[in-house]
Amino acid sequence: MRLGNISRPSRYIGCEINSQKKDLSKVKLKFCLAFPDVYDVGMSHLGIQILYQILNAHPDIACERVYAPWADMERMLRSKNIPLSTLESNIPLNNLDILGFSLQYELSYTNILNMLELGGIPLYSKDRDKRFPVVIGGGPVVFNPEPVADFFDAFVLGDGEEVVLKISDTVIEWKGKGERKVSLLESLAQIEGVYVPLFFEPEYNSNGTFSNIRPLIQGYNKIKKNIIPDLNNTPLPVKPVVPFTKTIHDRFAVEITRGCTRGCRFCQAGIIYRPSRERTPENILKIVEEGLKNTGYDEVSLLSLSAGDYSCMDYLMLELMGKLYEKKVAVSLPSLRVGTLTPELAAEIKRVRKTGFTLAPEAGTERLRCVINKFTSEDNLIKAVEFIFEMGWRSIKLYYMIGLPTETIDDVKAIVELSERVLKTGKGLGFRPQVNVAVSTFIPKPHTPFQWEKQITVSECRERQAFLRKELKKRRLEFKWHDASMSLMEGVFSRGDRRLAPVIKTAFEAGCRFDGWGEEFKFGLWEMAFEKHNVSIDSYTRARDFKELFPWDHLDTGVEKDFLVSEYMFSLSGKETPDCKPVPAGIKQGTDRCSACGVCDFKAIKPVPAIKSLVSRPETRNSKPETRNSLSSKIRLKFSKTDNMKYLGHLELISVFSRAIRRAGLPIKYSKGFHPLPGIVFLSPLSVGIESLAEQVDIEMDRYIKPEDVKIKLHEELPHGIKIIDTIEIPLKHPRSLSKTxxxxxxxxxxxxxxxxxxxxxxxxxxxxxxxxxxxxxxxxxxxxxxxxxxxxxxxxxxxxxxxxxxxxxxxxxxxxxxxxxxxxxxxxxxxxxxxxxxxxxxxxxxxx
Known part of the structure; x- marks a missing residue:
């Protein structure tokens, strides 16, 4: 397939470092992991990488990947009647055995239908017989998948590492028997954590609103989520696929904790990923060491819902940076909770380069933060900001929400006032910081204490956004917000039911794609689809009564509904529910640290804290740059760039060589300063889509190394299509070219x-x-x-x-x-x-x- 006219063609070529392409004649199951967004977004998702590794480790399974094609690629596929296919082996989607979608965001639903149609697969589950792949879904959205339940054969609730193999083995066995599809679905329903929508029937009131969901199989009344008891026994990918194109999160990711102990009442992830389970520092250090060796990344991200709450964070960072500093590998953290930032942590983060800092006050006033169970004082926030600025950072991102329960105009004004205090804190230290204010709209999510709350209207949302935009601009504060109509649609699908399936299909057929992308979102088409099917948008965003049943009540997170009710009542009085943070001694049911949410049985399922078993706390490493070897050398490489590598852009090619050099262990020289860069210079950029037998790149080494050794080591690490033809040593001051032309x-x-x-x-x-x-x-x-x-x-x-x-x-x-x-x-x-x-x-x- 020629991709010369396609934007960012490297999204579609596959053959990345660490991708796996098996002999399909030697496997029993063809499994494809599908992400309903573009490659750059999907390749940033760790869950896909985890399942890709687990499935391909099974000798009878070939696991491949597919991502949503951008509009130009879709047009080409349709115009040439080419089916959407997997990256690795170009398998048309309708020739697979299992197609598994990762559902991370409600506004990706039309992309799912588009991928099914492009792959030659009927949209509705009822229209697919045994000739078509089993279509399954997983991820946070499946804790209420009812709006798209009619399109799927099954969903996986909770942790997928173990259940995905059980599903695969069940499908292999079913294929061998040659039975009808319904017998397969019956077998899948026997696997804990697997929800088969066919075996539940929704019921509606006379006015069309949801009434109840009725199980159709005896004993299959409630689906309980899967929980991996101990993450240390679950592998993380140490050879993840390394993309050619720049992704949203372009770094090596390590999940240090799954679950959160804070209990923020708006947060769905804090409920569905309970209990909190932490990896040991030794496990994390080993994963990072192997992962960097296999990928060549120059940054590590420590993933968690609240990374600063990791029990051994200071210790882990000291150990990590002790190993990574001389390799010029930086470490980044997701947004930090105020109060978890320590001097040791900040000092370690900035040793290689200052990765970004995001603080999430969530609300502008302490009163409203108490409502959502985020007991952070304004003074503590300012102290944290002052500390960050004193450590050398000059920019910071603040994250808030509007539309939270009990919010008043004073709470909205306080967002401006608190953000201005952050700005003035920097000015008080002698500089003007860059303060970025990001404000999203609160959306009541299923299984949270606020699932009964109403969502603010589009007009209310826009009014508050307009106020913030005006007031923040006056103070020269950067402001980013979410489109009010997009938030409305997210809210509708979050608490939606099966009546929405025909609405989604109609919107898709009208041209809706990439609804989570502001420039692509077409609210008018969605309004048309709702009107056509006589479905009220307002019926989904309204407040609910405690006695009202939900479309997701048959899906069990492990957290009891009575707990959610009590948390909702606590929010109205601003009462705190304490952090149930794990401690080395553990938590016992009924103690002050246990909030009695119901998810733990304190036998197999319980909080798992990270325990530092290393002998002693390491001393802080010397942060001064290492002494440069005076025997530096510069090597000029001549190389060819052919086959699919012709679709790499110039910046992508730089990344390919930088990571290959790191994997090869070559002593590349780095620039000095706050953001060290590798000494790589390409003599002339080559246009995308052109092959070459005559490319050149100069690489400066920190010590002398034979040109032939560079050729041998790099040859093993470069992808197919890039081949080193010759290497020569050139003077350190050698000009980039011999003439101006x-x-x-x-x-x-x-x-x-x-x-x-x-x-x-x-x-x-x-x-x-x-x-x-x-x-x-x-x-x-x-x-x-x-x-x-x-x-x-x-x-x-x-x-x-x-x-x-x-x-x-x-x-x-x-x-x-x-x-x-x-x-x-x-x-x-x-x-x-x-x-x-x-x-x-x-x-x-x-x-x-």
């Missing part, structure tokens, strides 16, 4: 453009006789004029010679680049031969010098 030679195989030899000869002769040939170039948001006649030094037409009949005719272009500008060979071909830019971009072009 470089000439590059390309071969263009133009047969697919439909050009005859006679037409080519005439076009070349006409062009070379001209004095000027001005074209308009688009480079990002800028447009400029360039005289390409001054840049094109020669054009030759090959009608025979060493080329085969199938490849002729072939054009050889010699194009200069320098002070007069530059031109891509596709631009020259388009102009000279009067073909469209799209046609020129689809041609095979090879740089030979």
């Amino acid at each position: 470089e000439e590059n030679i390309y071969l263009a195989f133009i047969k697919d453009a439909g050009l005859t030899v006679h037409a080519c000869e005439g076009a070349i002769e006409s062009f070379m006789k001209r004095d000027r040939a001005v074209i308009h170039q688009q480079r990002g948001d800028r447009e400029r004029e360039v005289d390409i006649r001054a840049l094109v030094k020669d054009i030759k037409l090959f009608k025979g010679g060493g080329f085969t009949e199938e490849t002729l005719p072939v054009i050889q272009l010699t194009i200069a680049a320098g002070e007069k500008g530059s031109a891509k060979p596709q631009e020259v071909i388009s102009h000279v031969f009067s073909i469209s830019k799209d046609a020129a971009s689809g041609l095979k072009i090879l740089k030979i010098g």
Whole structure:
């Protein structure tokens, strides 16, 4: 498939480092992990990487991946009638055995339908017989999957590491028996944590609102989530797939804790991931060491709902940075809770480079923070900010919500006032900090104490956003917010039922895609879909009565409903529910540290704290840069870039080499300063879509190393399609090029453009006789004029010679680049031969010098 006209084509090529492609003739099950968003987002999700490793470790399973295609890729697939297929082996989705979607966000529903349709799979479960793959879903959204239940065969509730293998083995066994699909669904329903929607029937009131959901199989009344008792016994991927394209979270991720002890009343994740289970520092250190060796990343992210609450955080950071500092690997944390930031922690974070700091007050007033069970004083927040600024940070992000229960206009005003105090704190220290204020809209989520609450209307939301935008702008504070209509739709689907399935299908058929992307969201089409099916949006965002049953009541998080009711009542009086943070001695039911939520049995399921078993606390490492070896060296590499690697952009190619050098253990030299950069310089960027036999890159080493050794070590770490041809040592002060103008030679195989030899000869002769040939170039948001006649030094037409009949005719272009500008060979071909830019971009072009 030619991707020359597709934006960010590296999303679709696969063949990444650590990806696995099995011999499909030797496996019994073809499993595909599907993420209903673009590759750059999906590849940042650790859950996909975890399941990919677990499934591919099974000898009978080939696990592959697929992501939602962007609009241009979708158009190409539809126009050429090409089915959406997996990255690794190009398996059309309808030829799989299991297609497993990761459901992280309610506004991805139309993407799911689009992927099914593009893959040749009927949308509704009832229309799929045994010829089609079993479509399953997992992730946080499946704790109320009812809006999309009709499209899925089954859902996995809770931790998926163990149950995904049980499902796979069940499907393998079913395939061997050749039974009907319903018998498979009956078998899947016997697996703990698996919800099969077919075996539950919703009931509705006379006014159309949800009344009850009735089980259709005796004994299959409630589905309890899966819980992995101890994360230390569950593998994390130490050889994760390393993407070529830059992803949202472009770093090596380690989950240090699953679950949270804080009990914020708005937070669904804090409920569905209970109890809190921490990995030991030794486990984390081992994972990081192996992971960096296998990936070449220059940053590690410690993932947790509240990373600062990890029991051994200071100790872990000291150990980590002791190992990572000289390798120039930074460590980042998600947003920190005020009060968990210590001097030791901040000092370690900034040793390599200052990764970002996000603090989440959530609300502007202490009163409202008490309502949501986030007992953080304003003074403590300011103390934390002052400390961050004193440690050298000059920017900070503050995260708030609007629309929280009992919120008043004074609470909204307090967001401005508190943010301004943060700004003034920096000014008081002698500088003006960058303060970014991010405000989202509160959405009542299932299984939380606020699941009974109403959601504010679009007009109320926009009114508060307008106030904040105006007041924050006055104070020169950066403001980011969520579209009110998008928040409305998220709220509808969060507490929705099966009446929404036809609404989603209609919106999809009308053109809705990527509804979680502001620029792609089409609220008008959604309004049309709701109106067509006579479904009221307001019926889903209203307040609920305690006696009212929910569409998700048959899905069991382990947290008792009575606990949620009591937490809701506590919120109205601002009463605190204490943190049930695990301690080495453990927590016993009924003690002051246990909130009696019901999730723990204190036998198999209980909080698991991290226990430091290492002998002694390490001393703080020396933060001064290591002494540079005076015997530095610089190596020039000549390499080829062919096959799918032609779709890598310049920045992606830099990343490929940087990570390969790290994996190879080569002593690359880094720049000094707050953000050390590797000493890698490419002599001339190559346009996306062009193959080359003549690329060059200079790499500066921190000590002398033989050029041949660099070639051997790098060869083992570079992906297929990038091959080192030659390596030579050059002087440290060697100029980037010998002249201000470089000439590059390309071969263009133009047969697919439909050009005859006679037409080519005439076009070349006409062009070379001209004095000027001005074209308009688009480079990002800028447009400029360039005289390409001054840049094109020669054009030759090959009608025979060493080329085969199938490849002729072939054009050889010699194009200069320098002070007069530059031109891509596709631009020259388009102009000279009067073909469209799209046609020129689809041609095979090879740089030979």
